[in-house]
Amino acid sequence: MTDQAHLDAAFAALANPTRRAILARLSQGEATVNELAAPFAMSLPAVSKHIRVLENAGFIARGRNAQFRPCAIDAAPIAAIATWADQYRHIWGDRFDKMTQLLANNEDTK
Amino acid sequence: MTDQAHLDAAFAALANPTRRAILARLSQGEATVNELAAPFAMSLPAVSKHIRVLENAGFIARGRNAQFRPCAIDAAPIAAIATWADQYRHIWGDRFDKMTQLLANNEDTK
DNA sequence: CAGTTAATTAAGCAATAGGTTAATTAATGG
DNA sequence: CCATTAATTAACCTATTGCTTAATTAACTG
Numbered sequence: 001m002t003d004q005a006h007l008d009a010a011f012a013a014l015a016n017p018t019r020r021a022i023l024a025r026l027s028q029g030e031a032t033v034n035e036l037a038a039p040f041a042m043s044l045p046a047v048s049k050h051i052r053v054l055e056n057a058g059f060i061a062r063g064r065n066a067q068f069r070p071c072a073i074d075a076a077p078i079a080a081i082a083t084w085a086d087q088y089r090h091i092w093g094d095r096f097d098k099m100t101q102l103l104a105n106n107e108d109t110k
Numbered sequence: 111m112t113d114q115a116h117l118d119a120a121f122a123a124l125a126n127p128t129r130r131a132i133l134a135r136l137s138q139g140e141a142t143v144n145e146l147a148a149p150f151a152m153s154l155p156a157v158s159k160h161i162r163v164l165e166n167a168g169f170i171a172r173g174r175n176a177q178f179r180p181c182a183i184d185a186a187p188i189a190a191i192a193t194w195a196d197q198y199r200h201i202w203g204d205r206f207d208k209m210t211q212l213l214a215n216n217e218d219t220k
Numbered sequence: 221c222a223g224t225t226a227a228t229t230a231a232g233c234a235a236t237a238g239g240t241t242a243a244t245t246a247a248t249g250g
Numbered sequence: 251c252c253a254t255t256a257a258t259t260a261a262c263c264t265a266t267t268g269c270t271t272a273a274t275t276a277a278c279t280g
Binding site for chain 3: 042049067
Binding site: 122 | 267271
């Protein structure tokens with residue numbers, strides 16, 4: 001996948017509240033498909049598909065434990081999105097610029 | 111629109127390379143629809159629709175100048191996305207933690 | 221007013237997304 | 251072996267997306 005295609009997949013995956021909720025849940029720790037599905041008023045296959053979308057976009061890594069497929073979050077695509085957003089920081093304020101400057105100073109003095 | 115719906119719209123708008131390219135162009139300054147359309151191998155109505163999607167998601171504000179509808183970037187939804195991503199910073203490393211700490215130190219000493 | 225330029229709207233089309241229920245695969249445990 | 255649990259796959263449906271061409275609206279300009 002190209003970088004563009006990766007960003008496409010990452011943004012598309014996040015454009016859904018169920019999928020964002022699944023990621024939020026996984027940020028607390030691993031979970032099985034049934035555990036992830038529990039909070040939602042939709043069928044298990046529907047959740048299974050959401051998980052697949054997140055997996056294809058690189059947000060989720062999966063293991064195998066007996067019948068279970070434990071899901072774990074992989075934040076790499078989130079980092080890619082944060083990096084994308086950082087391109088625009090200069091447009092909306094100086095907080096990041098301050099941070100960058102402070103980090104730069106820190107580099108200089110270490 | 112709820113916060114969730116705003117995030118839905120923002121992420122969905124960004125899940126397309128044409129729209130991200132339009133935003134990148136607008137980060138350099140205002141542009142008309144025709145100017146924005148020029149780099150793309152697609153019809154003007156297609157670009158017009160992409161602009162509408164970005165506008166509905168809050169990324170673009172539009173003016174009126176004779177026949178022209180100048181487009182300008184509004185970074186508020188990008189900030190919202192950066193804020194969303196920040197929730198997960200702790201998962202992928204300590205760079206942000208360093209920044210936060212440095213900013214905190216800066217607050218303390220000013 | 222007539223013509224030109226800028227942009228949107230309308231109508232249509234193929235592909236994708238998000239959901240359903242039913243069937244299937246995979247592994248455990250009596 | 252059979253039943254149970256976990257999860258996916260299959261088949262299907264409706265709505266949305268992303269694009270097209272043709273028609274329309276809006277404003278300037280000779």
